Amino acid sequence: MNTDHVRKSRIERISLKNRILFLFSAVALIPFLFSCYLSYRTINSILTTKLQSGIQNNLKQVTLSLENTLSNLNHVSQQLAFEGSIGKQLEQLMIADQPYDRSDLTDQIKYQLNLIAFTNPNIGLSMYYFRDDGIYLFETMGVKDSFDPDKLPIMASYYGITYFGPHISNDRFNDQYVLSALRKVDLPERDDAYIYSESSFKLTQSILDLDGISKNTAHLILDNHGRVSYSELEDVFPENTTFSVPDDTSLAVSTSGIASGYYWYRQYSNQGWSVVSLVSKADYNQEKNHWMMQMFLLTLLFAAVSLAIGWLLWKMVYRPLSQFHREMKQMLNSNFNVVDANSRIPEFEMLLTQFGRMKAHIARLYSEVELKEKRRADLEIEKLLYQINPHFLMNTLD
Incomplete structure (x- = not known):
């Protein structure tokens, strides 16, 4: 009883001025705050859906473009391998003894290589590489002295061919990122012969710039085992490390999540490797x-x-x-x-x-x-x- 009386007396002691200010502020702010809450829920849902769908769509485009590029590298390397006509000419060149025959075969191989390069503008440096001797033949462009396929980041590896993720081109006059493939050439006389082909550096750069949803979007390319073969965030996700996610998330089945302060979205390719798009929480x-x-x-x-x-x-x-x-x-x-x-x-x-x-x-x-x-x-x-x-x-x- 006393408590009710005290509470009532306190309310009665509130001045008319304070009552007017309180009631007027409540009447003005309560509907506005309620509208803000509903607007936040709606806008948050719209922005999240828009951003996620945009990133996923761009990831699909990036993955599809990379698949097409690798398919093109595979096609060109098949033409240059033993099963193709150039491969057979290379075999004849390796066993030819007469200078005229070697010169004629060399001209034919160069002509075929130039024809392939002309009909495939998305292909850059191509050459035959002999691993044991460390030499290369019929290179279409100048090769850097530091060329070593063993140091390139592996993107995917299958029987007879290995794809390397984006790396600095081995073209002597280009320092842009490219994709490359190393296919074994079956020569009767040599077991260490390979055909090395690179994509055009402009093509690779345009593929990685497809993601226009966020200006600060970064990419990772993971090989078949989830290892980072290419990273645009070396300080957070170094190359040749396993892309890790929280313990309660299965990387094998997940396509999105949060790791190291970044929202990540993953798109798998038909060949097993995958592309990851990273957006920092601040930008997101x-x-x-x-x-x-x-x-x-x-x-x-x-x-x-x-x-x-x-x-x-x-x-x-x-x-x-x-x-x-x-x-x-x-x-x-x-x-x-x-x-x-x-x-x-x-x-x-x-x-x-x-x-x-x-x-x-x-x-x-x-x-x-x-x-x-x-x-x-x-x-x-x-x-x-x-x-x-x-x-x-x-x-x-x-």
Whole structure:
């Protein structure tokens, strides 16, 4: 009982000004905050769906382009291998003894290589490589002295052919990233012969730039075993390391997740390797954070405007109330002078006008009572005078 009384007394002690400000702020902010919450849920769902679907679609394009590039490398390497015509000419060259025959076969092989390079503009450096001797023949472009297939990042490996992930081209005059393939050439006389082919560096760069959803999107290319063969974030996901995910997520079946502060999305190829797109949490949430900051600033603006309007409303009410209070104090001090009611609010002007009329009426009644009392006093004096006069005459006569 006491608690209810104390609570009630506290509520009753809240001033009209604070009540107006509180109620006006609540009426203005509660619908706005509710609208912000619904908008956030909707926009968050739209942005997440849009971003994820966009990244997945771009990943599919990147994967498809890489598959086509590797397929093209496979096709070209097959033409240059023993099963093709050039491979047979290479075999004849290896066993030819006559200088004329060797020269003629060399010209034929160069012609075939130039024809293949012309009809496949997406193919860059191509050559025959003999691993045991460390030499190469019929290179279509200049080869760097540091060329070593054993140091290239393996992207996928199958029987007879190995694909290497994006790496710096071995073309002497290019330092761009390319894809490459190393296919074994079955020569009766040599067991260490290979055909090495690279993709065009412009093609590889355009493939990796397909992902236009986020300017800060990075890529990983994983081999068949989940090892990173190419990384655009060497400091976070180094090459030749296994791409790891949280323990409660199976990498073999997962296509998205969070690792090392990045959202990742994975697209598998038909050949077993996969491409991973990485977006940092800051970039991923950038648009949502921007929207939340706008909503926060709008909330502050709404709160400031609500308080300002509440204050103006209080001033509109407080001024007539103060005038009404002054009128009451003047009446208590027997000051019945009527002041013009000018509150600019019709309701208060009417109240003050009625109060002024009441003061005037009370002043008139007060004057009438005062006049009546004065007249009564005068009559009493006259009555006493009339009573005194006869006695005064009798005494005088005596």
